[in-house]
Amino acid sequence: MERILRINMTDRTAIYEDVPETYKERAGRWLTSSIIHDEVPATCHPLGPNNKLVFSPGIVTGTSSPTSSRISVGGKSPLTGGIKEANAGTGWARRLANLGIRALVVDGQATDGFWLVKITCDGATFEPADAWTGEKLSAVYPTVFDKHDGVETVDICSIGVAGEHKMPAAGICFNDQNGRPSRYAGRGGLGAVMGSKGLKFIVVDSKGAPGITPSNQEVFDGGRKKMAAALTEHAITKPEGALNSYGTAVLVNIINEVGGLPTNNFRYGRFDGAAKIAGEAIFEGNKERTGSTLYNHACSPGCIIRCSNTWHREDGTEHTSCIEYESAWALGANCGIDNLDQVAELNQLCNDYGLDTIEIGGTIAVAMEGGLAEFGDGERAIELLHEIGQGTPLGKMLGAGAVVTGKTLGVARVPAVKGQNMPAYEPRAIKGIGMTYAISTMGADHTSGYTIAPEILGVSGKLDPLNPDKAELARNFQYATAFIDTTGHCLFIAFAILDIASGFEGMIEECNGMLGTAWTADDVGRIGKEILDMERAFNQQAGFTPADDRLPEFMIYEKLPPHDVTWDIADSELDKVFGG
Numbered sequence: 001m002e003r004i005l006r007i008n009m010t011d012r013t014a015i016y017e018d019v020p021e022t023y024k025e026r027a028g029r030w031l032t033s034s035i036i037h038d039e040v041p042a043t044c045h046p047l048g049p050n051n052k053l054v055f056s057p058g059i060v061t062g063t064s065s066p067t068s069s070r071i072s073v074g075g076k077s078p079l080t081g082g083i084k085e086a087n088a089g090t091g092w093a094r095r096l097a098n099l100g101i102r103a104l105v106v107d108g109q110a111t112d113g114f115w116l117v118k119i120t121c122d123g124a125t126f127e128p129a130d131a132w133t134g135e136k137l138s139a140v141y142p143t144v145f146d147k148h149d150g151v152e153t154v155d156i157c158s159i160g161v162a163g164e165h166k167m168p169a170a171g172i173c174f175n176d177q178n179g180r181p182s183r184y185a186g187r188g189g190l191g192a193v194m195g196s197k198g199l200k201f202i203v204v205d206s207k208g209a210p211g212i213t214p215s216n217q218e219v220f221d222g223g224r225k226k227m228a229a230a231l232t233e234h235a236i237t238k239p240e241g242a243l244n245s246y247g248t249a250v251l252v253n254i255i256n257e258v259g260g261l262p263t264n265n266f267r268y269g270r271f272d273g274a275a276k277i278a279g280e281a282i283f284e285g286n287k288e289r290t291g292s293t294l295y296n297h298a299c300s301p302g303c304i305i306r307c308s309n310t311w312h313r314e315d316g317t318e319h320t321s322c323i324e325y326e327s328a329w330a331l332g333a334n335c336g337i338d339n340l341d342q343v344a345e346l347n348q349l350c351n352d353y354g355l356d357t358i359e360i361g362g363t364i365a366v367a368m369e370g371g372l373a374e375f376g377d378g379e380r381a382i383e384l385l386h387e388i389g390q391g392t393p394l395g396k397m398l399g400a401g402a403v404v405t406g407k408t409l410g411v412a413r414v415p416a417v418k419g420q421n422m423p424a425y426e427p428r429a430i431k432g433i434g435m436t437y438a439i440s441t442m443g444a445d446h447t448s449g450y451t452i453a454p455e456i457l458g459v460s461g462k463l464d465p466l467n468p469d470k471a472e473l474a475r476n477f478q479y480a481t482a483f484i485d486t487t488g489h490c491l492f493i494a495f496a497i498l499d500i501a502s503g504f505e506g507m508i509e510e511c512n513g514m515l516g517t518a519w520t521a522d523d524v525g526r527i528g529k530e531i532l533d534m535e536r537a538f539n540q541q542a543g544f545t546p547a548d549d550r551l552p553e554f555m556i557y558e559k560l561p562p563h564d565v566t567w568d569i570a571d572s573e574l575d576k577v578f579g580g
């Protein structure tokens with residue numbers, strides 16, 4: 001039977017509870033947001049003792065369902081001041097699910113240094129972790145693995161020095177299948193929340209775990225097969241397809257072509273150096289430096305899509321993994337940097353210090369605008385990253401994110417919503433994603449509702465990105481995304497299931513097979529709405545109003561080349577998306 005494990009860091013105790021009846025169908029984002037909504041005072045300080053950090057594997061995580069090893073992490077965000085859900089693909093999620101833990105809730109605060117929690121079939125144990133603080137995660141992870149029987153036996157969740165310093169740009173790190181500390185629940189500063197609790201590592205050992213079994217194996221298997229077939233067939237998700245060959249960075253050239261690649265702190269929509277940092281350049285560069293054609297790998301067990309890349313130095317040794325589209329853009333185009341080795345070094349420093357690449361790339365760009373560096377100066381950007389890693393006063397300002405850095409340096413052009421820097425799509429040139437940024441409960445976040453699929457990629461139809469009539473699209477994508485985040489599937493299944501109806505059916509049947517429910521397509525919208533309503537209610541109680549559902553002023557008066565477009569969607573239209 002699945003249970004909730006509660007860890008109190010104040011007195012270092014751990015107790016198991018049965019999953020309450022009201023939560024019996026909930027997992028992933030539905031459960032993390034439910035627990036935050038129900039248990040965390042919305043007005044509490046995100047780094048104080050009343051905030052909680054919640055981890056939950058999805059409904060099908062831990063099963064043979066493809067591309068489903070996601071862990072959802074929830075808490076009140078120190079970056080936005082609202083509710084936050086971030087998720088990552090990692091074997092850690094699978095081990096937690098196989099131990100029968102539907103949710104792990106971290107409460108309280110240690111006042112005597114940092115701690116490692118180890119979770120096994122026998123419960124949770126605590127050990128001091130101060131000896132591992134202040135170091136790069138790539139140096140620390142091997143020793144933690146060695147002490148706990150290796151990557152075959154355990155997976156590790158942790159914070160880096162950014163989380164130790166409680167910086168709002170700190171993410172929560174998980175290892176990939178090769179043990180690299182490289183997979184992040186990055187956004188919203190949940191690494192700072194973990195740091196505020198004195199929690200450095202959560203090691204999960206699933207030896208002897210009971211595993212999880214579907215309520216109805218036949219229904220589950222039918223759904224799983226439909227899902228696998230859709231992922232294997234679709235051009236974007238299939239083996240040696242777009243994502244497997246070039247990773248998510250395949251988007252650099254595509255988004256640049258449509259004039260939506262934010263460049264030099266959202267000053268332009270096209271970057272002259274785009275081709276040099278694109279997925280194709282990563283693929284060709286690796287081939288030249290390693291002598292082999294490297295297709296990408298899976299970040300977590302059971303992924304069919306396998307979109308995660310690596311980058312190699314000139315001598316053929318591995319430099320970093322993974323350079324996602326968002327990271328190539330944030331640390332590249334948005335800072336005017338077109339040198340892939342410098343982008344790779346910045347990416348690796350974010351991995352090592354425990355930072356969200358999107359927030360940090362956005363922050364460095366704002367710092368460049370504020371005079372701390374020239375756009376395009378990759379070496380200076382690397383120096384600034386080291387300031388964060390060393391926890392200097394300058395580093396702490398940068399680690400606090402783009403809004404704080406902009407205020408400190410007197411920069412008016414800060415591309416943030418609800419305190420969170422925008423991701424890699426220009427809202428003036430792609431209106432639907434702009435609506436998503438504005439109204440998302442998470443602050444500016446593309447993964448809240450990835451309207452890029454129809455607006456740019458022609459998935460589930462093709463829409464004009466400059467057409468502002470996107471309210472229904474933005475709403476429905478947010479509902480569907482909240483459901484996918486609940487299943488435990490990676491969001492990238494969306495390409496296949498939006499185009500292939502049987503894949504969408506398969507997702508629902510998998511859930512029905514696991515839970516014994518009889519959900520239909522209507523329930524996807526119903527559950528998504530329920531999740532969004534809860535998150536919006538939390539944010540309202542925290543003090544958010546419709547005035548927070550807005551894009552920054554400079555986007556209204558400043559034309560974006562090459563299309564010379566402004567943000568021209570009326571506030572009243574934004575307020576209509578969720579019914580005011």
Ligand code: SF4
Binds near residue numbers: 305
């Ligand atoms: S599609 Fe990519 S990010 Fe998603 S689970 Fe697979 S390898 Fe990880």
